[in-house]
Amino acid sequence: MIDNDFGQALLALLVGLVVVVAFMAACLAWSVRKQQLTVVDTAWGLGFVLVALSSAVVSWAGDEGDSVLPWILLAMTAMWGIRLAIYLHLRNRGKDEDPRYAEMADADGRSFARVAIARVFVPQGIAMFLVSTPLMIGAQNARISTPLLVLGLLVWATGVFFEAVGDAQLSQFKKDPDNQGKIMDQGLWRYTRHPNYFGDACVWTGIWLVVAGSLPGLLTVLSPIAMTIFLTKVTGASLNEKGMKKTKPGYEDYVRRTSGFIPLPPRKG
Numbered sequence: 001m002i003d004n005d006f007g008q009a010l011l012a013l014l015v016g017l018v019v020v021v022a023f024m025a026a027c028l029a030w031s032v033r034k035q036q037l038t039v040v041d042t043a044w045g046l047g048f049v050l051v052a053l054s055s056a057v058v059s060w061a062g063d064e065g066d067s068v069l070p071w072i073l074l075a076m077t078a079m080w081g082i083r084l085a086i087y088l089h090l091r092n093r094g095k096d097e098d099p100r101y102a103e104m105a106d107a108d109g110r111s112f113a114r115v116a117i118a119r120v121f122v123p124q125g126i127a128m129f130l131v132s133t134p135l136m137i138g139a140q141n142a143r144i145s146t147p148l149l150v151l152g153l154l155v156w157a158t159g160v161f162f163e164a165v166g167d168a169q170l171s172q173f174k175k176d177p178d179n180q181g182k183i184m185d186q187g188l189w190r191y192t193r194h195p196n197y198f199g200d201a202c203v204w205t206g207i208w209l210v211v212a213g214s215l216p217g218l219l220t221v222l223s224p225i226a227m228t229i230f231l232t233k234v235t236g237a238s239l240n241e242k243g244m245k246k247t248k249p250g251y252e253d254y255v256r257r258t259s260g261f262i263p264l265p266p267r268k269g
Contacts, residue, residue: 138211156206163199
């Protein structure tokens, strides 16, 4: 049985790897054709949905074919990933390259394709595969811990709320011409400078908790840790704030009074 479980998990990892590589290669080709790195933003959420789907199919075809867990994971991932992809597509549609990516491409000195491969699609593909491990490995184990399932769904729902509501509030703020050049410090953005990134971290912590009822699932804890580091230290908050400090007067004051990640009451002074 242990050998079967190991083989099933290994198969899911191999299938997931093929899915990530093929999907990111297709997105890279589209990015090069459009000469726009922002394509990866829309691709990000959809890639996870494809991995969750492939993992559910592997489980269905194997020893755990009667388990409901892979389909729970697919539903959680799809609700998060499809909403995120639609939002980012609508936000970026018809616009010039995101300043973060434009600066990256201009400063690198290499061809667009080389920058896209080395700086964007390969790193994000690696991150996608690593973060997806609960979907690939956890989905191959039928055991569900009801307390962890409930807790995971609550944490996941909190994440979806913060991300979706934060995105909607920011979108409405930007639509008002009077807010041009102003800092968004209303709604959820009053309590954290990055409610969307905090929401992402909660989503993947929740997904991990759902699969943590089995030892293989428990061992995929690197997934939410990696996602949180990716969001806060790599291409998320740190890169975003670097640009904001240059272009938004008063942003330093917003930083002083507002939590950088975990929602907290605003600081005075």
